[in-house]
Amino acid sequence: MGGIDEVARLAGVSTATVSRALSGNGAVSPATRMRVVDVAHSLGYVVSSNASSLASGRTKNVGAVVPFLNRWFFSSVIEGAERALLRAGYDLTLYNLAGGGDERRSVFEHFLLRKRVDAVIAISLELTEDEVSRLLALGKPVVGVGGPLAGVPTLMIDDVRVARLATEHLLALGHTRIGHIGGNEASDLDFHMPASRRTGYDEAMRAAGLAPESMPFHAGDFTIQGGYRAAAQLLGEQSSRPTAVFAASDEMAIGTILAARDLGLSVPHDVSVIGIDGHELAEFFGLTTVEQFPEQQGERAVELLMQRLATDAVEQPSTSESLPFSLAVRASTAPPVG
Amino acid sequence: MGGIDEVARLAGVSTATVSRALSGNGAVSPATRMRVVDVAHSLGYVVSSNASSLASGRTKNVGAVVPFLNRWFFSSVIEGAERALLRAGYDLTLYNLAGGGDERRSVFEHFLLRKRVDAVIAISLELTEDEVSRLLALGKPVVGVGGPLAGVPTLMIDDVRVARLATEHLLALGHTRIGHIGGNEASDLDFHMPASRRTGYDEAMRAAGLAPESMPFHAGDFTIQGGYRAAAQLLGEQSSRPTAVFAASDEMAIGTILAARDLGLSVPHDVSVIGIDGHELAEFFGLTTVEQFPEQQGERAVELLMQRLATDAVEQPSTSESLPFSLAVRASTAPPVG
């Protein structure tokens, strides 16, 4: 439990030199550095983050604010971010808004203010104006992942294009009756994502000369269960049944596949199904999907933050970055059966 | 961005009083306290955690060490823990060992040592002796959740009893050929859990006068996919097919249900399936299971830590606590068809 001065004493240098040697800030002769590092190591000495933070103003810690944790997308982003942060010597402290109400407020009015973080990653968050301005008022780099945040640089896939790509895949196979399972009113208020994906679908349909309004649509809540229920409706009546379904998420697409089976429909023979996400279960279900890569998104977010922290850039570059995605064709889509 | 002395000045008291009023440590007259709190609030003042930690030795932060993040059990425990911590004014910083190798080492040799946490929650972790002793050497309260950690008080369900209960449910329904899908050699080395669950199964079978060795067994990796593959083997050959399957996790049980369907078997008519966990998808699949409650486990872990922190107990009470579980009967189990 020795402190920096014990290291200094044993290495025969001043504490200032130890600090410089261990942090890499300031010039130290290679020989001295080695000696210091050795002593520190043999003592099991690790800089106290609090003392260091207090003196330097840097915490080596970033906050991640999420609306939930136990959803594939969020936990994947965090996993990627965490990995990248560890490599950079940073900790990740988690602020989960799932509690709602008071807890949510306290995160913005208390926890984030205690100077414990150098930067913040906001994941798929729909924040109120007040919350955003509090975030920005921290005067710290903030980056959003997976959802647009007014005034905050954000990493996200282009949902319109992604949805268009998915729909075009079905169109290219020859489908002309393509149902859609998207967000409900509630989710549309909270996120742009479902609306954007629907827009992409509409665009693709219109470009193909088809009227999206006349196609079957049902809302789901982005879970397997929700997708199942929506699909049961969509596929339930023989007469209006589409030959293909575009679900706005893989989980809903999986629900669709399960519903089809339960209705005695074969996928893709009777109905093709495509999703969006690249969920870990997609391959298992043979689901064709447009993959996004949440772990890489987390890593990329960290990269941006590190860059910003390194250059002391107070300015928030409001350039939002569009992330890669790619169509993964599997067994759930095929040409319609004549 | 004012500091404590600005608050002190405006409230007309000393910084010591502000500190006492805001932290609750030490006596302050109600009137003074109110005044201080008001001023602090109107200034948007929040105590700097670093300065406070440095001076007091308490960080108001706990570390959570997990092997993965994107699995239902882990993220649920964390969600519960995080909620409880927020309420207590604590932050949760996450240490994800998923990276393996170097990153894993650095967590134990560097990150946890920088005095950023007051306590540690270790979730379902199988740690080396060295890692455990490093954890204990922190001199901080540590509690394990979901897996026994030598020398660390741990919260977990009694896996043997849980598995016995599941197996007994099948036996009570009249099944006598009960297959088991459990862990593989790799997972058995890393966790006791699969082995314990198998023990419970063995015990229940023997108690019913059945020989577990002669029953079909297949290893899975605790995912839906893994369960599917194992079940396909187990149910694949007509002659040796069991009338019921006990899977050591709900995800594997769900895989089993899906495999049964694909083999043209009806659940529960041709084969009953039971799992363990109370996974969020269990209800959707009509899966009978023995539920455990990971979010509550996370909350309970925090409760224990808070208690320990409050009483300054350096002693690790090595009393491990056994957690509640309960059988949830759904449509996937029924008497065997004569």
Add this chain to the structure above:
DNA sequence: CTGAAAGCGCTAACAC
């Protein structure tokens, strides 16, 4: 390249 010394913003004795 290295050392001396002044804080960083709070807390906790210790007085009163």
Add this chain to the structure above:
DNA sequence: GTGTTAGCGCTTTCAG
């Protein structure tokens, strides 16, 4: 109940 004051363990000018 409240104020004074000496640190907590580092980092960072400023000299040299």
